[in-house]
Every structure is written in C-alpha cells, then in structure tokens.
Amino acid sequence: MATRLIVELMSDNPSPTPPSLGQIAITVADVATAKNFYQDVLGLAPLFDAGPNLSFLQTGEVRVMLTTPQGHGEPGKNSVLYFKVSPIAEAYMRMIAAGANAEREPGLTAKMPDHDLWMGFVRDPDGNLVGLMEEVRPSAAAET
Numbered sequence: 771m772a773t774r775l776i777v778e779l780m781s782d783n784p785s786p787t788p789p790s791l792g793q794i795a796i797t798v799a800d801v802a803t804a805k806n807f808y809q810d811v812l813g814l815a816p817l818f819d820a821g822p823n824l825s826f827l828q829t830g831e832v833r834v835m836l837t838t839p840q841g842h843g844e845p846g847k848n849s850v851l852y853f854k855v856s857p858i859a860e861a862y863m864r865m866i867a868a869g870a871n872a873e874r875e876p877g878l879t880a881k882m883p884d885h886d887l888w889m890g891f892v893r894d895p896d897g898n899l900v901g902l903m904e905e906v907r908p909s910a911a912a913e914t
Contacts, residue, residue, distance in 0.1 A: 797843030846897035
C-alpha cells in the first residue's frame, strides 16, 4: 500500500529542478587586496561591501563573497573556482600582466565530442588557485 502511494506521489510530482549556484565564499587574508584582484585582474563586477571584512562581487549569475576567516576557513585553502574566458591565452596573459601569479599556462585538457576543453591556472594574492577554462568549438579551434 505504501509503495503504491509513493509511486502515485512521484508520478504527480516531476523531479525537482536542481538548485542553481547563487554564491561562493572565498576566505582571504585581506578583503581589500582580494577585492582588487577579483575586480581588477579577473574583471568581476563589484556589488557592495559590508564592513572591512566582507565584500561581494558578481560573475555571471553567481555572487562571490570575499571574507576573512571569522572562525572558519583559511586563506589560500579554498575550492578551485573555474572562470569561463575567451580566448583563454589572451585572458591568461592579461591577468598575469595585471598582477595574477602564474600557475600553469593554458593548454588542451580534453577532447570532447563537440569541443576541446582548454584550461590554465593563476593564483590570487592569498595563493588560492583560480582556474580559467574555454570550450573551443571546431569552428574556433583554428584561432586558439
């Protein structure tokens, strides 16, 4: 009986849409220094500051929160953020020229059925790894 009820409920309720990513927190030693990097080097749009230890920027539909540890996290030991850029080689060189620390020059990472995946890496002032990625479609492959 219970199994039939569950099946009936499931058939009336389609699978829920997975939640979209709204915000990422990055633990940094100095918010002002990190804000300059993410705004001036990566090009994220500033949104607002909430005191000296909290700043918000926008990248696409995701908000990035820069914060000091405040009892959790440690500068330079965050998850890797991967930003879509194009063309990747130019974006990488522009970021290095603007003050990013070079980690790995862009290179072909994987050949996918409909595109080639290119990745490169830089580090922010706290040593957080920042991934750069570009999905190069066949028509654009000759340009990269």
